[in-house]
Amino acid sequence: MFRIGSVEIAHPFTLAALSGHSDAPMRRLCRRHGAAYAVNEVVLDRCVTHEGAWQKRLLAVPADDHPIGGQLMGSDPADFGPAADRLVRLGYDVIDINFGCPVEKVLKRCRGGYLLGEPQTALAIVRAVLAAVGGRAPVTVKLRRGLDDSAESRRRFDRVLDGALEAGVAAVTLHARTVAQRYTGAADWRFLAEMRRRVGPRTLIGSGDLLTAEACLAMLRETGVDGVAIARGAIGNPWIFAACRALADGRPAPPPPSLAEQRAALAAQLAGLLELYRGRPPVRMLWRSGLSYSRWHPTPKKVRAAIVAVRSPFEFERMLDEWYGPAHTGEARADAADGDKPKVNVRSPNIRPGASFSVG
Numbered sequence: 001m002f003r004i005g006s007v008e009i010a011h012p013f014t015l016a017a018l019s020g021h022s023d024a025p026m027r028r029l030c031r032r033h034g035a036a037y038a039v040n041e042v043v044l045d046r047c048v049t050h051e052g053a054w055q056k057r058l059l060a061v062p063a064d065d066h067p068i069g070g071q072l073m074g075s076d077p078a079d080f081g082p083a084a085d086r087l088v089r090l091g092y093d094v095i096d097i098n099f100g101c102p103v104e105k106v107l108k109r110c111r112g113g114y115l116l117g118e119p120q121t122a123l124a125i126v127r128a129v130l131a132a133v134g135g136r137a138p139v140t141v142k143l144r145r146g147l148d149d150s151a152e153s154r155r156r157f158d159r160v161l162d163g164a165l166e167a168g169v170a171a172v173t174l175h176a177r178t179v180a181q182r183y184t185g186a187a188d189w190r191f192l193a194e195m196r197r198r199v200g201p202r203t204l205i206g207s208g209d210l211l212t213a214e215a216c217l218a219m220l221r222e223t224g225v226d227g228v229a230i231a232r233g234a235i236g237n238p239w240i241f242a243a244c245r246a247l248a249d250g251r252p253a254p255p256p257p258s259l260a261e262q263r264a265a266l267a268a269q270l271a272g273l274l275e276l277y278r279g280r281p282p283v284r285m286l287w288r289s290g291l292s293y294s295r296w297h298p299t300p301k302k303v304r305a306a307i308v309a310v311r312s313p314f315e316f317e318r319m320l321d322e323w324y325g326p327a328h329t330g331e332a333r334a335d336a337a338d339g340d341k342p343k344v345n346v347r348s349p350n351i352r353p354g355a356s357f358s359v360g
């Protein structure tokens, strides 16, 4: 167990904020498989205060989706207070501020990772959020380890980190890559260990290169972080949480998901998308869900072709019946004739970094 301020998190294995992925359907699925905490995908401060019905639905927190963090991104401290207040009123348990996003169009608008180079503005944002939340929920920050590897970047990172801790943030989630690295190169876990000592009694959640359950356990062991934020490792792989918990308890990791388990996860994603989008999920969301699980299928290439041919929820269900078997049977087309080897290793998911990082 660890804490983010007043919020208790049952164990260290949490779902990271993932733009285009960590929506209510994915969060609930990951929780069902053992995630202790989840962060909604990043949202722009101005979108949160816009009262449209659509925003309301995307930001709504289902009753079985706690504890949950709501993550804000923007550039003007004045916009953050009202947005943070709204997230608290919507039922978010933790308010997180994004100072890490490396996407070009986000940086150009002086948001996300850009603010690691602007400590004064970043800290004004932190203070604005803390003042608006007024102790109703813990406030946290998501950082990268700097803009780049220069000494100046490190000085600015230190000012942001120390200033945020001094102002009163309850926890820091640290992605141990620089903004310049985006998603390439290794995350620097030694930096996480160093920051663990710096953050003192406050909570530190580690992020970076957590693609397998073994990696999650190794990060906890090697760096001393309180929790891990599983990101790419959880896309199309809610089972990673059960594997983490098994390894942490000294049990062997469960076997790779059977076809029936894959079907159940995909059906749950579909049901979640139907609920979220009132029966009309965008086709690209169906494709994204389907494709993210396809690596587990015995004939991944063929199933991918079937997924991108889908045009409606009805066709998605038909695809499930054909390729994953009717509900509860797990019998399906599994002729390995397309030359694809079944991918049965929970340890090496093959997700293209940042492939759908579309916010901002």
Ligand SMILES: Cc1cc2nc3c(=O)[nH]c(=O)nc-3n(C[C@H](O)[C@H](O)[C@H](O)COP(=O)(O)O)c2cc1C
Binding pocket: 016, 017, 018, 019, 020, 021, 040, 041, 042, 071, 098, 100, 101, 142, 175, 187, 207, 208, 209, 210, 211, 229, 230, 231, 232, 233, 352, 353, 354, 355, 356, 357
């Ligand atoms: C598709 C994608 C979307 C992401 N969206 C967010 C986001 O909305 N907010 C955030 O703080 N980080 C976001 N991240 C960063 C992750 O939370 C995480 O810090 C990063 O992927 C490093 O972890 P990993 O190497 O284990 O994937 C995103 C990463 C990916 C790949």
